[in-house]
Amino acid sequence: MINKKKFIAVIGGSQPSAEEARLAEEVGRELAGRGAILVCGGLGGVMEAACKGASSQGGITIGILPGDSRQAANSCVQIPIVTGIGYARNIAVVKSAQAVIAIGGSYGTLSEIAHALQSEIPVIGLNTWSLSRNGQPDNSIIPVQDPTEAVDKALNLAVS
Amino acid sequence: MINKKKFIAVIGGSQPSAEEARLAEEVGRELAGRGAILVCGGLGGVMEAACKGASSQGGITIGILPGDSRQAANSCVQIPIVTGIGYARNIAVVKSAQAVIAIGGSYGTLSEIAHALQSEIPVIGLNTWSLSRNGQPDNSIIPVQDPTEAVDKALNLAVS
Amino acid sequence: MINKKKFIAVIGGSQPSAEEARLAEEVGRELAGRGAILVCGGLGGVMEAACKGASSQGGITIGILPGDSRQAANSCVQIPIVTGIGYARNIAVVKSAQAVIAIGGSYGTLSEIAHALQSEIPVIGLNTWSLSRNGQPDNSIIPVQDPTEAVDKALNLAVS
Amino acid sequence: MINKKKFIAVIGGSQPSAEEARLAEEVGRELAGRGAILVCGGLGGVMEAACKGASSQGGITIGILPGDSRQAANSCVQIPIVTGIGYARNIAVVKSAQAVIAIGGSYGTLSEIAHALQSEIPVIGLNTWSLSRNGQPDNSIIPVQDPTEAVDKALNLAVS
Numbered sequence: 121m122i123n124k125k126k127f128i129a130v131i132g133g134s135q136p137s138a139e140e141a142r143l144a145e146e147v148g149r150e151l152a153g154r155g156a157i158l159v160c161g162g163l164g165g166v167m168e169a170a171c172k173g174a175s176s177q178g179g180i181t182i183g184i185l186p187g188d189s190r191q192a193a194n195s196c197v198q199i200p201i202v203t204g205i206g207y208a209r210n211i212a213v214v215k216s217a218q219a220v221i222a223i224g225g226s227y228g229t230l231s232e233i234a235h236a237l238q239s240e241i242p243v244i245g246l247n248t249w250s251l252s253r254n255g256q257p258d259n260s261i262i263p264v265q266d267p268t269e270a271v272d273k274a275l276n277l278a279v280s
Numbered sequence: 281m282i283n284k285k286k287f288i289a290v291i292g293g294s295q296p297s298a299e300e301a302r303l304a305e306e307v308g309r310e311l312a313g314r315g316a317i318l319v320c321g322g323l324g325g326v327m328e329a330a331c332k333g334a335s336s337q338g339g340i341t342i343g344i345l346p347g348d349s350r351q352a353a354n355s356c357v358q359i360p361i362v363t364g365i366g367y368a369r370n371i372a373v374v375k376s377a378q379a380v381i382a383i384g385g386s387y388g389t390l391s392e393i394a395h396a397l398q399s400e401i402p403v404i405g406l407n408t409w410s411l412s413r414n415g416q417p418d419n420s421i422i423p424v425q426d427p428t429e430a431v432d433k434a435l436n437l438a439v440s
Numbered sequence: 441m442i443n444k445k446k447f448i449a450v451i452g453g454s455q456p457s458a459e460e461a462r463l464a465e466e467v468g469r470e471l472a473g474r475g476a477i478l479v480c481g482g483l484g485g486v487m488e489a490a491c492k493g494a495s496s497q498g499g500i501t502i503g504i505l506p507g508d509s510r511q512a513a514n515s516c517v518q519i520p521i522v523t524g525i526g527y528a529r530n531i532a533v534v535k536s537a538q539a540v541i542a543i544g545g546s547y548g549t550l551s552e553i554a555h556a557l558q559s560e561i562p563v564i565g566l567n568t569w570s571l572s573r574n575g576q577p578d579n580s581i582i583p584v585q586d587p588t589e590a591v592d593k594a595l596n597l598a599v600s
Numbered sequence: 601m602i603n604k605k606k607f608i609a610v611i612g613g614s615q616p617s618a619e620e621a622r623l624a625e626e627v628g629r630e631l632a633g634r635g636a637i638l639v640c641g642g643l644g645g646v647m648e649a650a651c652k653g654a655s656s657q658g659g660i661t662i663g664i665l666p667g668d669s670r671q672a673a674n675s676c677v678q679i680p681i682v683t684g685i686g687y688a689r690n691i692a693v694v695k696s697a698q699a700v701i702a703i704g705g706s707y708g709t710l711s712e713i714a715h716a717l718q719s720e721i722p723v724i725g726l727n728t729w730s731l732s733r734n735g736q737p738d739n740s741i742i743p744v745q746d747p748t749e750a751v752d753k754a755l756n757l758a759v760s
Contacts, residue, residue: 125281126349127360130315157359182359188375188399188526190287199317199342201361202375204399205368205507205525207715208688215348215362224734227718233713236688239364250732254704348686365685366668367555368528384574387558394551395527410572414544442660442678457726477679485721500602502679508719510607518602519637519662521681522695524719528685532692535682549655559684561666 122236126278128271129159129217131232132166132225132248140224143246144169146267147221151177155276159184159217161209162193162200166223173195184213211235218278221270222248222261233261242277244270285341286438289319289377289429291392292385292408294324300384302404304329306427307381310337319344319377321369322353322360326383331356337349344373364369371395378438381430382421393421402437404430443476444501446598449479449537451552452486452545452568460544463566464489466587467541472499474595479504480536481529482513482520485542491516504533531555536547538595538598541590542568542581553581562597602637602660606758608699608751609639609697611712612646612728620704623726624649626747627701632659634755639664639697641689642673642680646703651676675731691715698758701750702728713741722757724750759760 128151132144148170151158158174160167162183171181175196185196186209193200203209210228214220214236222233223246236243237260245261252258262277264270288311292304308330311318318334319328322343331341335356343357346369350376353360363369370388374380376394382393383406396403397420405421412418424430448471450578452464468490471478478494480487482503493502495516503517506529523529530548534540534556542553543566556563557580565581572578583596584590608631627641631638639653642663651661654695655676657687663677666689673680683689690708694700694716702713703726716723717740725741732738742757744750 137349147643182361190376199359200376201342201344201372203363203372204375205365205372205528205688206691207718208365208525208528208685210689211365211686211688212361212363215364216350216360226733227714230731231711231714231718234707234714238687238707246735250735252730253706254727255730265699365528365556365688366531368525368531368685368688371526371528386573387554390571391551391554391558392545393522394554398527398547398551407574410575411550412570414567415570472687475648502681504681510696519679520696521662521692523683523692524695525685525688525692531685532681532683535684536670536680 122264126156126275127159127217128156128169128274128278129213129220130223131160131213131220131229132223133216133229134163134165134167136169138226140166140247141169143267144223145173147223147270148173148179149177150267150271152177154271156275157182159213161213162187162197164194166225168194182216184209184216207231214241215239218280219242219244219274221246221274224248244273246270267270284373285378286316286435287319288316288434288438289373289380290326290330290383291373291380291389291404292383293389293396294323294325294327296325296329296384300326300407301329301426304383305333307383307430308333308339309337309426310431312337312355314431316435319343319373321346321373322357326385328354328356342376344376367391374401375399377401378440379404381406386406389416404433406430445512446595446596447479447537448476448478448598449481449533449540450486450490451533451540451545451549452543453549454483454485454487456485456489458546460486460567463488464543465493467543467590468493468499469497470587470591472497474591476595477502479533481506481533482517484514486545488514488516504529504535504536527551534561535559537561538600539564539594541566541594543567566590566592606636606638606755607639607697608754608758609693609700610646610650610703611640611693611700611709612703613709614643614645616645616649616704620646620727621649623747625653627703627750628653628659629657630747630751634658634751636755637662639693641666641693642677644674646705648674648676662696664689665695687711688693694721697721698760699724700703701726701752701754704728723746726750726754
């Protein structure tokens, strides 16, 4: 059954560095290889690289789109969800996952990290944001060194 | 490829009559039998009956949920999308489909019909709302007599 | 205190007939003259005509916008709310009001009527949609003959 | 005209420290005293303290609520906007403002900061989050020392 599988979101920018794109593709490949379903924002950059990696292993990819057209999805999204709600779809991306892997990213990714942490969904970070609050470090984003460790942590933490 | 399949939404109330539930289950069964992917609001009533029918044929079922928890999905939803945006998820339900089949339903269903028509997504109706505007009938909802005709029409019209 | 005033939504199309625009302006004028606050979708057509009428009487006008820019508001909106959520803002328009006056309108207006009825917010109709469900008339939209009667009914019903 | 005034959002947690509440009230007082309109999330804590301060100076206060009821607004909200979209309303809070003042806050506030920065809306910070990306400080949040400086900066930067 699909709904017994783990749903893991991969978030990151639409204009990643070459290294970030490589990391995202590797994360997608590992997730699919280990039976997880990939959730993302459905567009380009990190989202597309992760979908490409997952698709190469026969994995299922879900793209939760901000706009009004399924045509906006990258070509490796198998299940396009068309929300029409703009950046508010960022919330649906993280809430639809049991753990989140953030790779690089700009303010949109930061908003997704914040919404995930607010919803108590674990966030694993690869070369991404770090936070401090009132001068004290906030260590809620779990740092990892490579895609394999990211996927290990995400699958271990995806329990609810 | 999943994304070459047709995505059809089934909408209707959470407290259907026995007849409406029977129609919804039959619609779900036909959709899955003919290779379509079922999109719905993920909760009970017509949504659950349609998912049950689709699942009985090995079909894929997507439930776009209003609340904050995947646990709210009916047991036949395979891909729960957790939006956290309340009834605004009605818009995502219809926009994620290429055609919509409405079965019975109350004001929530009527809102979905309206959002679909506004987005120029075909709506097929089984025992559901009919509309007139300024005293003139609006025939945008395509009436059908039974589940087979509903699925025929939906698949024919699901082109974009 | 502003928040003791009644909040009334005026909904209708962005391309009204001349008669609908006249009705909307008169409704706006009456609402403001009787101390109510006007809520609308903030754009052109019926929304703009109603805001123009209300402004002519010194009333307060709220425009709940679908897009990302306050610049999209019509020039008689005093309080632009910028949602960025597209047509999902239709829900906020009606939920922010204690009663709704619908004037003409197309499917967007129909979606607002449906969301209002689902939320048990009274809907008064001037030359707008009428509904039937499963062949039986649904009389939830309260028909009125003119702007004065519309405003009378809206203010009487705006109790919660 | 109200719509010539500046719209400034005050964001922060619902369970602030006593010092944060004092800062928020002072910010609200200064904003109203200088003719700005206060936008906030409409609930308790920093939101309520800011509304209280603004109201004490006769200012206008807008509360953009996550839920389905205007009754949830704090008693100093004059214009309750009822969105029904949950935390997605955070986006509307910042987009409806021309500048944002963040006071303390947890992950919800962080999401609002991120959405504001993504939309290129200036963010002024009082005892709030600080950010770094990939190990490099991101100085987009403008730090200030006290409420007067926060309001000065917000009004100066609120140009679009």
